[in-house]
Amino acid sequence: xxxxxxxxxxxxxxxxxxxxxxxxxxxxxxxxxxxxxxxxxxxxxxxxxxxxxxxxxxxxxxxxxxxxxxxxxxxxxxxxxxxxxxxxxxxxxxxxxxxxxxxxxxxxxxxxxxxxxxxxxxxxxxxxxxxxxxxxxxxxxxxxxxxxxxxxxxxxxxxxxxxxxxxxxxxxxxxxxxxxxxxxxxxxxxxxxxxxxxxxxxxxxxxxxxxxxxxxxxxxxxxxxxxxxxxxxxxxxxxxxxxxxxxxxxxxxxxxxxxxxxxxxxx
Numbered sequence: 001x002x003x004x005x006x007x008x009x010x011x012x013x014x015x016x017x018x019x020x021x022x023x024x025x026x027x028x029x030x031x032x033x034x035x036x037x038x039x040x041x042x043x044x045x046x047x048x049x050x051x052x053x054x055x056x057x058x059x060x061x062x063x064x065x066x067x068x069x070x071x072x073x074x075x076x077x078x079x080x081x082x083x084x085x086x087x088x089x090x091x092x093x094x095x096x097x098x099x100x101x102x103x104x105x106x107x108x109x110x111x112x113x114x115x116x117x118x119x120x121x122x123x124x125x126x127x128x129x130x131x132x133x134x135x136x137x138x139x140x141x142x143x144x145x146x147x148x149x150x151x152x153x154x155x156x157x158x159x160x161x162x163x164x165x166x167x168x169x170x171x172x173x174x175x176x177x178x179x180x181x182x183x184x185x186x187x188x189x190x191x192x193x194x195x196x197x198x199x200x201x202x203x204x205x206x207x208x209x210x211x212x213x214x215x216x217x218x219x220x221x222x223x224x225x226x227x228x229x230x231x232x233x234x235x236x237x238x239x240x241x242x243x244x245x246x247x248x249x250x251x252x253x254x255x256x257x258x259x260x261x262x263x264x265x266x267x
Contacts, residue, residue, distance in 0.1 A: 034057040036057060056081045097125065130258070
């Protein structure tokens with residue numbers, strides 16, 4: 001028996017406005033063979049498959065539970081040109097020079113070795129194929145990072161991880177990201193600013209439940225009872241302050257990063 005996955009955080013609802021811009025930037029063609037990296041429950045993979053009517057889409061992710069839901073949704077929607085694989089894009093043996101386009105919606109920020117990972121992805125792309133990524137800008141430009149992700153900390157915030165270490169903001173610096181992609185064999189690297197809010201639910205109570213799904217309750221369980229209650233109080237207050245009456249929204253900024261695989265292999 002499969003689970004109903006009701007405890008999974010709904011990233012698709014959170015990122016609806018981002019996703020519209022990302023889909024437009026991807027420009028999936030009818031003949032394209034598309035690789036979706038860190039596909040989660042597969043929304044971007046399914047959209048690619050619908051656009052690639054004579055092509056195909058492959059979604060990869062580390063989470064078996066998310067992929068189970070992705071497969072179920074794809075089957076329910078009658079998509080036959082789509083497959084999913086549980087794999088690590090940094091090391092997975094993709095077929096060489098196979099894909100016309102690689103996309104990723106917030107799925108490439110956690111590579112232990114980003115140059116190795118993007119090099120491996122690049123090998124899977126045909127010469128001059130496109131890469132389209134959606135990644136977060138700096139932590140300071142993302143209101144949710146302090147108001148949502150850190151309510152369990154004390155007044156002194158947890159120090160940010162070293163620059164370049166795997167975390168949601170590891171590709172925030174355009175100069176560094178361009179350098180990584182060029183080292184991995186990509187050219188024509190470009191950045192487009194995305195300034196859209198993230199959505200956590202129609203009201204404060206629903207948003208509170210959704211954020212706990214995002215964290216995982218184990219984060220709060222690691223704290224002592226008094227600190228847990230303080231964290232919950234701070235979280236509810238932060239969510240209530242951002243309840244617009246038509247939903248709970250937090251400001252955010254991201255980059256759409258575009259690049260091309262080198263047309264010829266370097267000598």
